[in-house]
Amino acid sequence: MGSLLNLLGLCLWLYLASHGSKTVNSQHTAGPAVVEGTVRINGTAPIGRIDEDFICATLDWWPPDKCDYGTCSWGSASLLNLVRLFLFIILHLLLLLLLKKYCSLLALYQLGTRDLSNIILVNAIKAFSPLKIRMGGTLQDKVVYQSIGDHQPCGQFVRNTVEMFGFTQGCLPMSRWDQLNTFMRQAGAKVIFGLNALSGRTIGSDGLAVGAWNSSNAESLIRYTVNKGYTIHGWELGNELSGNGVGARVAADQYVSDLISLQKTVQNICSGFEVKPLVLGPGGFFDANWFTQLVDKTPNSLQVVTHHIYNLGPGVDTHLVDKILDPSYLDGGSQPFRDLQGILKNSGTSTVAWVGESGGAYNSGHNLVTNAFVFSFWYLDQLGMASSYDTKTYCRQTLIGGNYGLLNTSTFAPNPDYFSALLWHRLMGRNVLSTSFSGTKKIRAYAHCSKTSQGIVLLLINLDGNTTVQVGLTLDNATTNQTSRLQQTHQTRGSNFARMSRQSKFAQIMREEYHLTAKDGDLHSQTVLLNGKTLSVSSSGTIPALEPITVNLSDPIAIAPFSIVFADIPSIHLPACS
Numbered sequence: 001m002g003s004l005l006n007l008l009g010l011c012l013w014l015y016l017a018s019h020g021s022k023t024v025n026s027q028h029t030a031g032p033a034v035v036e037g038t039v040r041i042n043g044t045a046p047i048g049r050i051d052e053d054f055i056c057a058t059l060d061w062w063p064p065d066k067c068d069y070g071t072c073s074w075g076s077a078s079l080l081n082l083v084r085l086f087l088f089i090i091l092h093l094l095l096l097l098l099l100k101k102y103c104s105l106l107a108l109y110q111l112g113t114r115d116l117s118n119i120i121l122v123n124a125i126k127a128f129s130p131l132k133i134r135m136g137g138t139l140q141d142k143v144v145y146q147s148i149g150d151h152q153p154c155g156q157f158v159r160n161t162v163e164m165f166g167f168t169q170g171c172l173p174m175s176r177w178d179q180l181n182t183f184m185r186q187a188g189a190k191v192i193f194g195l196n197a198l199s200g201r202t203i204g205s206d207g208l209a210v211g212a213w214n215s216s217n218a219e220s221l222i223r224y225t226v227n228k229g230y231t232i233h234g235w236e237l238g239n240e241l242s243g244n245g246v247g248a249r250v251a252a253d254q255y256v257s258d259l260i261s262l263q264k265t266v267q268n269i270c271s272g273f274e275v276k277p278l279v280l281g282p283g284g285f286f287d288a289n290w291f292t293q294l295v296d297k298t299p300n301s302l303q304v305v306t307h308h309i310y311n312l313g314p315g316v317d318t319h320l321v322d323k324i325l326d327p328s329y330l331d332g333g334s335q336p337f338r339d340l341q342g343i344l345k346n347s348g349t350s351t352v353a354w355v356g357e358s359g360g361a362y363n364s365g366h367n368l369v370t371n372a373f374v375f376s377f378w379y380l381d382q383l384g385m386a387s388s389y390d391t392k393t394y395c396r397q398t399l400i401g402g403n404y405g406l407l408n409t410s411t412f413a414p415n416p417d418y419f420s421a422l423l424w425h426r427l428m429g430r431n432v433l434s435t436s437f438s439g440t441k442k443i444r445a446y447a448h449c450s451k452t453s454q455g456i457v458l459l460l461i462n463l464d465g466n467t468t469v470q471v472g473l474t475l476d477n478a479t480t481n482q483t484s485r486l487q488q489t490h491q492t493r494g495s496n497f498a499r500m501s502r503q504s505k506f507a508q509i510m511r512e513e514y515h516l517t518a519k520d521g522d523l524h525s526q527t528v529l530l531n532g533k534t535l536s537v538s539s540s541g542t543i544p545a546l547e548p549i550t551v552n553l554s555d556p557i558a559i560a561p562f563s564i565v566f567a568d569i570p571s572i573h574l575p576a577c578s
């Protein structure tokens, strides 16, 4: 049969059929314009498969006196400082637990603001169960790990402008490492730890780091970790040393042999374990030549190739919002994903790609942009785009710290992107669907199989501030049985949809929608509304439930100006999702 015959175009919302884009209401009426558009999904086979725990966020080493453009945005978010708070958190959680169990004094136990933020932090991480957390960043290649029997002082980073990255080396005391691991275990996080890859090398004036990696300090940390029974999901070698590097660089062939040595070390120390930690690298900016060499020469040593993304330029840029709202600018961000996928396919390796660190705008982001509602346009678009090129995990810079935290640096209250990430995590299943949009360039459209049902979930982002877009759906390759299911919506089926299982008939004719908008329509707001209601933690630090609205399946999906919609459609069953 010809491919045209094989193509079963199924138009769900029929009034849209074949019209494409057209303005519905008159130009002369007041209020925003409405245009129509169509999402087209090819349901034959998935084009990518993300990790179950795709969402990842970073914790960095930057101390409080890390400043950019005259602003110091890191507070006490450093891995070396946050750990102090962690002790408090654990103590207070214990105290709360005791109070709850043994007395009725709970109401009298007043939470201080610091205690409250600590509880928010634990709850925010736990909400993902698990959240991947990558510990690393620029200063990771200047960290030494305290080792047993080492009586050298274990000092913090000290500001020093003549040093690379403006700070002296810093030391991770094992007592802090204990606290971090205790906390991460309690919060249910999966930790990826970035090792110092400059250890033992000398850095030339041109930035080239010469000599082999001295793994002895890393080895002592890994050994200590294993002996203590801590689980580390992955060990990553170095930060931004690939290609031209940032500050310093390592030649690809040298890095390859260092990575092979790290893999041997991990295999050796963890030989008794059935599941061994992953080895990741290089945690740097994509460089086709350098990455090709790495992937081709480490077929059995590298489980995950990680790259970093700051495609919006420096945080000080005053045109960040213009870039975020420009569809062609966003499209330009697909280049490294596409190229890296090509390299992996060509080599036939089992190595997979992750985004190991991505904060959009470098040098700590931009206050009220990279921590405000508008940034969810960029962030969710990145998550959608990365998935469609088979990226398995995406680490956001940062969980806390800088101007791009998912959580507020001082209160740990969630910023809008936190809720965007949580919705993604709860709804978007592993299989990625080939998706395109016609009608307007201002809609970004992605689709995955649903995480909670046998159906699909659409992610639609409206970059236009004046236009509501009414979205219909066309499915290629839906089977005739699906057609009949959709047309005879009264038909009851015995399928078990997680959320709607008790109302399977209902599930056949309804879908669930999550509409995200900025408070007061202000793109710079740090408050996001879900279906018109403010999302915020409760006074006791509980992360709010994310409640959908249900919509008649025969209605188009209405994407308001400057809004983001997740639409969960349990009744559409595609071959790609079975």
Ligand SMILES: *[C@@H]1O[C@H](CO)[C@@H](O)[C@H](O)[C@H]1NC(C)=O
Pocket (backbone or CB within 6 Å): 003, 007, 042, 043, 044, 045, 476, 477
């Ligand atoms: C859908 O995807 C399959 C591969 O998965 C491809 O063979 C087919 O041509 C695509 N159909 C359309 C209409 O693009």
Ligand SMILES: *[C@@H]1O[C@H](CO)[C@@H](O)[C@H](O)[C@H]1NC(C)=O
Pocket (backbone or CB within 6 Å): 200, 214, 215, 216, 217
């Ligand atoms: C690696 O570093 C350790 C600790 O600093 C040192 O004792 C050892 O000699 C170094 N190894 C090499 C090969 O330089």
Ligand SMILES: *[C@@H]1O[C@H](CO)[C@@H](O)[C@H](O)[C@H]1NC(C)=O
Pocket (backbone or CB within 6 Å): 367, 371, 403, 408, 409, 410, 411, 526
């Ligand atoms: C954190 O939250 C406080 C209180 O809402 C706010 O004043 C502050 O600007 C926020 N900080 C950042 C960096 O967003």
Ligand SMILES: *[C@@H]1O[C@H](CO)[C@@H](O)[C@H](O)[C@H]1NC(C)=O
Pocket (backbone or CB within 6 Å): 464, 465, 466
């Ligand atoms: C909406 O359109 C008007 C008129 O073209 C323009 O002045 C305004 O900036 C637009 N608003 C947004 C949010 O794009």
Ligand SMILES: *[C@@H]1O[C@H](CO)[C@@H](O)[C@H](O)[C@H]1NC(C)=O
Pocket (backbone or CB within 6 Å): 479, 481
């Ligand atoms: C489609 O429906 C027909 C009739 O209801 C049934 O015989 C057939 O097995 C179904 N095919 C699939 C792939 O479910």
Ligand SMILES: *[C@@H]1O[C@H](CO)[C@@H](O)[C@H](O)[C@H]1NC(C)=O
Pocket (backbone or CB within 6 Å): 509, 552, 553, 554, 555
């Ligand atoms: C859904 O919409 C159709 C067409 O407008 C209508 O016939 C049907 O009663 C609606 N169903 C529900 C549950 O509202």
Ligand SMILES: CC(=O)N[C@H]1CO[C@H](CO)[C@@H](O)[C@@H]1O
Pocket (backbone or CB within 6 Å): 003, 006, 007, 044, 477, 478, 479, 575
């Ligand atoms: C499940 C299904 O119908 N798959 C078909 C989708 O279309 C392609 C060609 O366009 C066929 O090869 C598949 O068999």
